[in-house]
Amino acid sequence: xxxxxxxxxxxxxxxxxxxxxxxxxxxxxxxxxxxxxxxxxxxxxxxxxxxxxxxxxxxxxxxxxxxxxxxxxxxxxxxxxxxxxxxxxxxxxxxxxxxxxxxxxxxxxxxxxxxxxxxxxxxxxxxxxxxxxxxxxxxxxxxxxxxxxxxxxxxxxxxxxxxxxxxxxxxxxxxxxxxxxxxxxxxxxxxxxxxxxxxxxxxxxxxxxxxxxxxxxxxxxxxxxxxxxxxxxxxxxxxxxxxxxxxxxxxxxx
Amino acid sequence: xxxxxxxxxxxxxxxxxxxxxxxxxxxxxxxxxxxxxxxxxxxxxxxxxxxxxxxxxxxxxxxxxxxxxxxxxxxxxxxxxxxxxxxxxxxxxxxxxxxxxxxxxxxxxxxxxxxxxxxxxxxxxxxxxxxxxxxxxxxxxxxxxxxxxxxxxxxxxxxxxxxxxxxxxxxxxxxxxxxxxxxxxxxxxxxxxxxxxxxxxxxxxxxxxxxxxxxxxxxxxxxxxxxxxxxxxxxxxxxxxxxxxxxxxxxxxxxxxxxxxxxxxxxxxxxxxxxxxxxxxxxxxxxxxxxxxxxxxxxxxxxxxxxxxxxxxxxxxxxxxxxxxxxxxxxxxxxxxxxxxxxxxxxxxxxxxxxxxxxxxxxxx
Numbered sequence: 117x118x119x120x121x122x123x124x125x126x127x128x129x130x131x132x133x134x135x136x137x138x139x140x141x142x143x144x145x146x147x148x149x150x151x152x153x154x155x156x157x158x159x160x161x162x163x164x165x166x167x168x169x170x171x172x173x174x175x176x177x178x179x180x181x182x183x184x185x186x187x188x189x190x191x192x193x194x195x196x197x198x199x200x201x202x203x204x205x206x207x208x209x210x211x212x213x214x215x216x217x218x219x220x221x222x223x224x225x226x227x228x229x230x231x232x233x234x235x236x237x238x239x240x241x242x243x244x245x246x247x248x249x250x251x252x253x254x255x256x257x258x259x260x261x262x263x264x265x266x267x268x269x270x271x272x273x274x275x276x277x278x279x280x281x282x283x284x285x286x287x288x289x290x291x292x293x294x295x296x297x298x299x300x301x302x303x304x305x306x307x308x309x310x311x312x313x314x315x316x317x318x319x320x321x322x323x324x325x326x327x328x329x330x331x332x333x334x335x336x337x338x339x340x341x342x343x344x345x346x347x348x349x350x351x352x353x354x355x356x357x358x359x360x361x362x363x364x365x366x367x368x369x370x
Numbered sequence: 371x372x373x374x375x376x377x378x379x380x381x382x383x384x385x386x387x388x389x390x391x392x393x394x395x396x397x398x399x400x401x402x403x404x405x406x407x408x409x410x411x412x413x414x415x416x417x418x419x420x421x422x423x424x425x426x427x428x429x430x431x432x433x434x435x436x437x438x439x440x441x442x443x444x445x446x447x448x449x450x451x452x453x454x455x456x457x458x459x460x461x462x463x464x465x466x467x468x469x470x471x472x473x474x475x476x477x478x479x480x481x482x483x484x485x486x487x488x489x490x491x492x493x494x495x496x497x498x499x500x501x502x503x504x505x506x507x508x509x510x511x512x513x514x515x516x517x518x519x520x521x522x523x524x525x526x527x528x529x530x531x532x533x534x535x536x537x538x539x540x541x542x543x544x545x546x547x548x549x550x551x552x553x554x555x556x557x558x559x560x561x562x563x564x565x566x567x568x569x570x571x572x573x574x575x576x577x578x579x580x581x582x583x584x585x586x587x588x589x590x591x592x593x594x595x596x597x598x599x600x601x602x603x604x605x606x607x608x609x610x611x612x613x614x615x616x617x618x619x620x621x622x623x624x625x626x627x628x629x630x631x632x633x634x635x636x637x638x639x640x641x642x643x644x645x646x647x648x649x650x651x652x653x654x655x656x657x658x659x660x661x662x663x664x665x666x667x668x669x670x671x672x673x674x675x676x677x678x679x680x681x682x683x684x685x686x687x688x689x690x691x692x693x694x695x696x697x698x699x700x701x702x703x704x705x706x707x708x709x710x711x712x713x714x715x716x717x718x719x720x721x722x723x724x725x726x727x728x729x730x731x732x733x734x735x
Contacts, residue, residue, distance in 0.1 A: 166583055192585030200583075206576035208640060209569070212382075216566075217573045221585035223566040227594060230565035231558045237565055238383065245379045284584060 117180065119144045119320050120165070120288060125174030127160060127344075134160045135171070136344040142288070147314055147321040149331045151355070152341035153364055158324040159201055160344075162290050165322075166198055167191050179287060192221045195287035199277040199294065201324075205265045211276055212261050215251060218283030219244040251282045255309065271302045278309070282317070289313065291323035295330050303330060310334045328356065340364070385560045402549055406542040414545055415537070420653035421548045422609045427634050427645030428555055429602030434631065435639040436568065437595040438575030439488065442627045443499030444603050446506035449622035451476045451604025452611035453510070453517055456525050465528040465535075473605040480600025481593050488592040503624040510619040522618025525611060537613050548609055555602055559642055562598075571595050575640075625682075632689050638699025647700040651688070656681055 118141035127135040135157045142148045150158045163169050165176060167188040176183040181194055197218070206214050222244070225237045252258055255275050260268060265276065274294065281289055294310070295303045307330050313319050314334075325331050331338060332352035340347040340361045348358040355361055374381070374388050386392040406414055430444050455472035459465060487498050510517045517523070527536030535543045562568040570591050573581035578588055611617055629652060637648025659681060696703050710717040 168579070168582075187587065188582045189585050189587040192583060198583050200580060204577045204580035204583075206573050206580070208576055209572050213569055213572065217569050217581070217584050217586070220566055220570055220573075225566065227567060227598075230567050231561050233561040233565070237561075238380075241383050241565065242379045245382065280584070 118142060119179055120322065121175075121177040122161070122165075123175045123177075125161075125164060125176060126172045127157075127164060127169055128172055134344050135164065137174075138341070138344065138346055139174075140339050140346065140349060142320060142322050144287075144320055145314065145318065146336040147310060147323070147334050149335035149338045149352075150322070150324045150341060151326070151328070151331060151338055152347070155343075156341040156364075157344040158341055159292055161341075162198060162292050162324060165191070165196065165290060192284055192286075195285070196290065197281035197284040197286035197288070198290035199274075199281050199292055201292040201296070203270075203273050203277055205273055205277060205280070207266045208264065210262050210264055211252075211257060211268075211279075212248065214265060214276060214280050215248045215283040216244055218280040219247065221284055247285065248283050251279045254282070254312070255279045271298055274298060274302075274306075278306075282313070282319075286319060288320045288322060291321060291325075293324055293326065295325060295327045303327060306330065307333050328352075332356065383564060385564060399553070403546070406545060411541055414541055416653060416657060418537075418541070418545045418548050418613065420649045421545075421552045422606055422613055423630075423633065423653050424646045424649035425548075425552055425555055425609065426603055426606035426630055427637065427649050428559055428642065429599050429604075429606060430630050431634050431639075431642070431645045432559070432562075432571070432602065433595055433599035435634055435641065435644065436563070436575060437571040437592060437599075439592060439595070440492070440496045440631070441499040441599075442496050442624070442631060443502035443506075444599075444630050445622040445624060445626035446499075446502045447476050447480055447600045447603040448607030448610060448626065449506050449510065450479055450600075451607030452617060452622065453523070454604070455608035456523055456611055457516060459525065459528060465530050469605070469608055472608045473601045476604025476607070477597045477601030480603075481597030484593045484596030485589075488589065488596065500624065500627070503627045506622065507619050518618070520618055522616055522621070523611075524616045526615065528612065535612075537615060544612070551605060551609065555605070556642060563642075567591075567594065629685070632685060634699075636688060636692050636699055638701030638704075641699075641701045643704070644699050644701040647704075651700070652685075655684065655688075659684060 120142040122141065123139050125135055125138050126133065138157075138161065140148075150161060152158050160169070164171055165178075165183065167183065167186065167190075171184070178191075178194055178196060183191060183194070186194070206217060209217075223240070225234075225240055229237045252261060255278065257272075257275065257279055260272055260276070265273065268276070274297070278291070278294065281291075291310070295306050298306060310321055310323070310330075311334055314321055321334075323331075323335070335352055337350065338352050338355040339349045340355050340358065342360075342364040347360045347364055348355050350358075376382060386395065401408075405417060409417065426444070426448060429447075430441060433439050433441055451472050454475050455468055458468035458471060463471070483502065487495060490498055511519050513519075527534045527539055529535070530547065533543060534540060535547055537544050562571075570581065570586045573584065573586050574588055574591050574595075581591075582588055607622070610621075614621065633648035633652045634644055635648075636651050637646065638644030663677075663680075692699060698705070
């Protein structure tokens with residue numbers, strides 16, 4: 117059984133079909149990339165998995181659970197974490213606090229034990245920090261630990277978002293354009309990190325990305341989309357040389 | 371700048387940075403406890419008033435400052451806390467039970483109201499809560515058999531562990547009671563902010579969409595926030611009732627709601643300090659104005675001339691100036707001054723520049 121199974125999913129906004137009868141599955145332990153021109157429905161697929169939208173038809177299953185049965189806030193509980201295309205960090209909080217919000221799905225305390233800061237709340241805080249410090253160490257964020265997000269440069273914010281997603285201790289990590297707006301060096305860093313996330317942490321990665329260098333560098337399989345539908349699927353090399361994909365990006369040969 | 375070398379997670383989790391900071395706050399607390407011996411009775415009364423406003427401010431700060439939901443209706447919850455406390459005492463419930471119960475009751479009512487209200491955002495939520503505040507007046511008048519209606523209610527003193535606590539009879543005890551409640555509420559608030567729930571409040575304020583993706587249930591979090599906020603506000607209301615001794619349907623008018631909101635904006639949204647700074651301004655400004663007026667009329671004459679609405683005019687002007695020039699409030703200004711001296715001479719003018727994007731979730735939509 118695959119980790120994530122998307123079957124015949126269709127989503128329409130009024131007359132616009134954003135996702136058209138799309139099916140694919142992500143296997144445990146792989147890096148799976150979705151590529152396609154702007155407006156192809158890549159981010160919409162992410163938002164469907166995050167349950168921000170309800171599909172018209174089809175099913176989304178994760179790790180044996182029917183995701184369509186849970187609330188948007190319930191998706192994280194199964195072990196799905198994500199980043200956003202236009203960074204959605206908690207601006208007026210420190211990096212550490214942002215990452216600690218990522219631990220929310222592991223919360224075992226309740227309002228009362230937190231207000232009185234009982235030993236169980238203290239223990240949980242320490243556990244949270246142990247995990248978060250691992251992530252900080254992994255992504256080299258030590259220098260920014262206590263800085264406010266509002267004052268951080270774009271490249272760092274991008275990494276903090278990945279860190280926040282990793283803090284949730286996910287099984288599946290959804291990265292929405294992890295390299296957009298990054299410099300060449302930062303993109304290279306991101307590439308090694310994605311590789312390490314998969315190899316060291318054993319986390320499956322599903323990403324949307326335009327940078328074909330990054331995509332062919334890290335992904336095992338690639339799905340090419342256009343107008344909400346599947347164009348081609350296979351290894352990066354297969355997809356890049358697929359005639360339909362070339363046509364979608366470059367148009368017809370005259 | 372003092373750099374703290376951390377070797378233990380608890381150093382991060384503790385609310386104080388190091389022993390020095392802790393001792394500063396302990397000295398402040400000691401001065402507060404000793405205040406009755408340092409101040410005359412009039413100023414002690416004023417200080418009690420400031421503390422009560424600070425508790426109310428902490429209540430609203432949870433909701434507006436940390437969860438990002440504006441409320442113009444908190445006077446209604448002050449009223450619920452005040453009335454339920456007094457009514458319970460009249461029914462023979464001892465103060466030590468009636469008081470906590472009044473807050474809990476207000477919290478439950480608040481959370482219940484929150485369930486429909488928090489589907490609204492920004493300005494619409496503000497209008498809804500404004501309506502609540504106005505409705506409360508009528509509710510109090512209409513339920514006259516319980517609330518005493520327009521005639522209002524009176525409360526002299528209350529008994530706590532064999533002591534009679536009375537604003538006029540034993541002002542020192544009343545001050546200490548208020549101080550104790552302030553400290554308890556503040557400690558609870560600090561604990562809240564350093565654990566999951568407080569962080570999820572901040573998450574909801576700054577980005578609902580990613581809070582959701584991190585597993586924070588938005589509706590539930592907002593409801594809990596509203597409930598906690600109303601509970602604390604209810605306690606402040608109960609204390610206000612004891613402080614004034616007499617109250618009716620007009621005591622907790624919509625003006626009080628607006629004053630509360632102004633107070634936390636002036637103090638600084640999103641910080642515990644802000645509630646206290648704001649309370650000092652709101653509490654002492656009327657006294658300051660009347661003293662200033664006396665001095666002005668002593669020089670220019672016309673001391674008997676009453677200027678209606680002077681106080682509110684000045685409040686409004688202060689608020690406008692703060693929103694324009696210091697959106698982070700007094701606490702923000704304090705942070706800047708402190709940073710200036712800590713980093714001297716390396717302070718840059720625009721270090722706090724990006725603060726204006728505050729309350730992103732409050733955009734009209």
